[in-house]
Every structure is written in C-alpha cells, then in structure tokens.
Amino acid sequence: MTIESFPGSSGYIDAGVDKKITYFSNTYVLGLTVVAGIGGLLFGYDTGVISGALLYIRDEFEAVDQSSFLQETIVSMALVGAMIGAAGGGWINDAYGRKRATLLADVVFALGSFVMALAPDPYVLIFGRFLVGLGVGVASVTAPMYIAEAAPSEIRGGLVSTNVLMITGGQFLSYLVNLAFTEVPGTWRWMLGVAAVPAIVQFLLMLLLPESPRWLYMKKSKSEAIVVLSKIYDPFRLEEELDQLSSALEEEKQRKNAISYLDVFRIKEIRLAFFAGAGLQAFQQFTGINTVMYYSPTIVQMAGFRSNQLALLLSLMVALMNAAGTVVGIHLIDHSGRRKLALSSLFGVILSLILLSVSFFLASSGFTNVGWIAVLGLTLYIAFFAPGMGPVPWTVNSEIYPESYRGTCSGMSATVNWISNLIVAQSFLSVADAVGTDWTFLILAGIAVAAFVFVYVYVPETKGLTFDEVERIWKERAWGSNYGSESLLEKGVES
DSSP states (O other): OEEOOOTTSOSTTTTTOOOOEETTSOHHHHHHHHHHHHHHHHHHHHHHHHHHHHHHHHHHOHHHHTOHHHHHHHHHHHHHHHHHHHHHHHHHHHHHOHHHHHHHHHHHHHHHHHHHHTOSSHHHHHHHHHHHHHHHHHHHHHHHHHHHHHSOGGGHHHHHHHHHHHHHHHHHHHHHHHHHTTTSTTHHHHHHHTTHHHHHHHHHHHTTSOOOHHHIIIIIOHHHHHHHHTTTSOHHHHHHHHHHHHHHHHHHHTOOSOOOTTHHHHSHHHHHHHHHHHHHHHHHHHTTHHHHHHHHHHHHHHTTOOOHHHHHHHHHHHHHHHHHHHHHHHHHHTTTOHHHHHHHHHHHHHHHHHHHHHHHHHHHTTOOSOHHHHHHHHHHHHHHHTTTTTTHHHHHHHHSSOGGGHHHHHHHHHHHHHHHHHHHHHHHHHHHHHHOHHHHHHHHHHHHHHHHHHHHHHOOOOTTOOHHHHHHHHHHHHHOGGGSSSOHHHHHHHO
16 A cells, blocks of 8 residues: 655655655564564454353353353453553553563463463453453553554554554454364363463564664663664654654653643643543444454354354354454555544444344344344444444554653553443343343444544544644644644644
8 A cells, every 4th residue: 555645744755755655665664563463463362262262161160151240250351451451551661661561461461371271160260361351451552552653654554553453363363263172172271272372472573673763762762763763764754753753852851740640631632632532442342342252152142043163153254354344444544544434434333233233123023034134234343343443543542642641641541442341341241131132232323323423523633644743733622723833633634
C-alpha cells in the first residue's frame, strides 16, 4: 500500500523529495512491528482459546459444568488480571521502557500458561488465568505504543493495526489449536499450555531489538535514539524528527511537577483526548466483540449445533473472517482514515446484531433450521467489526496523547477496555439466561447506535498527522481554532 503525506505533516513530499513511504518500504520497521505484535498474538490467543477449552473443562470438572458463574469466572479472571496489568502497564512503560515492559509481560504470561496446563482443580486454573491476564494487560498497552513510536506518521495507522492483525491472527490460531487437540488426552490442558510458546519466542527476539527511539530520547540516551532513528528515516527526515523530539523534551523539562493521574482530568486538552480514547475502548467491548470471540462456540450451540467439534469448526470460520477483515483495515486506516472507518464499521455492526437478535427470536418462537441465520449474523458481525472497530481504538489511543502523557493515558484507556471487557464477559451468559439471547443481542445493537453517535461527535480524524499535529487538535478543541495559525481540527474532519 502507498500512503502519501497528509497536507501539513512532515514527510518526503514536504521535503521536495520524490519518494513515498509505503508499508513495506522499511523492513527494519516492519520487523520491529511484527516482533512487538507477538504481544497482540498472545492477547488474541488467550481471547480465543478459552472459548474452545471451556467446552472440555466443563466435561472434566462437574462443578464448572453446573455453574454458569464458575464458567464466567474462568473466562473473566484473565480480564481481571489484564485490567490490573494495563493499569500498571502505563507506569511500567514510562519508568522502565517499552522493551522491559514487553519482557516482563512475556515472563508472566508464560508462567500463567504453565500453571493452567497443570491445574488440578478449577481454582488453580482460575489463578493461572489471572497470571496470563496480567501479562496480556501489560502487552496490550506496550505493543501499540512501541510500534507507534517507531513508525513514520504516514503509515503509523497501518503498522499499529498490524498489532490488531496479530490479535485476530492469535484468535484464529487458537481455534486451529482447539481443533487439533480435540482428540488428544488432556485436551484443554494442551490448548492452554501451548500459549507459552509465542511468549518465549517473543522474549528471545525482543532481547535483540532496541528500545523505542522516542523513549530513549526522552528518558535515557539521545545517542542511542539517533542510532535507531537513522535506521528508520533518511538524513533529512531524521533531522525533522530530532527537532520535534528536542522540542518535546524541552517542553517536558519545563513542567514543574511530575505527571499524575489527576492531571489527565485537570488539563482540558488531555481530558478531551482521554475521553475520546477511553470512549473508543469502552465501545469496542460494549458492542460485543469479545462476547462473540469468547462464547462463539457456545452461541453456535445455543443456535442448535450441539457437536463440540462442529461448534469449534464454525467458530474457526468466524475467527478467519476476523483476521481477514483486519487485513482490510490495515489498508483502509491510512487511506480512508480512522473516523470514517469506525463509523462505517459501526453501521454494519448494528445491522448484524439485529440479525443475530432476529435469529434467536425465531428459534425461541419455535421455528426450526434457523441456526444458520445465527452463524450468518456472527460472520457478518465480524466482517464489519474487524476492519474498523477492531484496529481504530488501539490506533487512535497510540497517537492522540502528548509524549509525557502517552504511557499514563494509554494505560488508563487500556484499563477502560479491560474493565468493559470484564463486564461483558462476566455478564453475557447471565443476561442471556435472564432476558433471552435475542434481547441480549438487541441490547448490544442499541449500544452500537450510541457508539456511532459518540464517534461522530467526539473523535477527530488523525490520519497522517505527526504527534505534534495531533496534540494541536486537542488544544484547538480545548481553546478554540484560533489556537494555531490554521485549524488542523477542521482539516482532519474534512479529510
């Protein structure tokens, strides 16, 4: 894909050089992206694998089979850990760097995988899920940030979305693994334990990679940062990047007080940015994506397909659609922009959730052979969700915060994502039992309508803008368009 510089952004076109930055033009940056994206793979694998493993955990532990609450706890305990990991992940990233945060996440995730594989009862399994969640939570903050800070602004959206592709790829991989181990003794133990492999691989590869160049420049060593940046940019562009980093560093030095969580709410432009970023993360979950991914085999069985193997196979198709849709999103996010992509995605999500609701309403009314309508609804839901509301929240949150607040705000917004994820995962089966699956999906459709309105009103377009230009957007929103010589806010909305 070829991404031209956004008007007013720094880049080769501005420099008068007849050269364009493309997604594949720098294999060094792409390599950093893929290795950091293994954190997304862990995220996705953990999300997907439990949906299949739960079928066999229920077969082995009678207490789990007889308790919807215990099933929800096994699923959602990883989310509790992820919530805590994300909350602390911002501080870890700011204090110790993106690289060390990634290494820590890998160690904790691998440990949790081994605990789950060897669990003698449901409660040790729940503890292992908690440890895995801690690792996933830290990784969910770190990977997008590391990629964004190493990425040229023209292709930042596509590169950060690659992390989301790794998430959806991890979900697809988890279903393949689930199918592979359906006839193997200790089925669910293999499903959960094999997750340690990618964590170990990332740990070893990450030892060979540099720290984020922006973090190095701001927190540790300018000379080390320049070495890394020189592998990303040509000499002219490198000079521009260093000028921007120098200005950002000077601004941070002028701050008299250390940054606190309260500052996020006290400073108007930071508050506006966080509201948009955290809102996107919340709506990503409350529109039901991980309900579909955690419980898709269960939903398929609710629709009338009782075989575990068939449920997993149909869910594999859903996961494949998720990964394929994310590839489309990588192409569109730097062409169409974040805002338009999110709006079109949500429109399709609303229609798909209504179709799911109708399919279960027909089933509860006595109609037969309507299970395929539910499968169609699931597939269409993923087809619309994956290119837009999958990558957009993570991409936007990796780029909308000033340097000094990036770790803190990214960690806080990721925590909002995991809290929302926890609420949905812990309540889905109970709500479905109480009001019916048809009404549950209709409620999600109503939330998707609210999400559409939120994006339309509060989320600006940031396609192709540098970090400094994105920061100006929020200052314009906070203090009026006269803040700068030209309105980047209006330019972003019109693009």
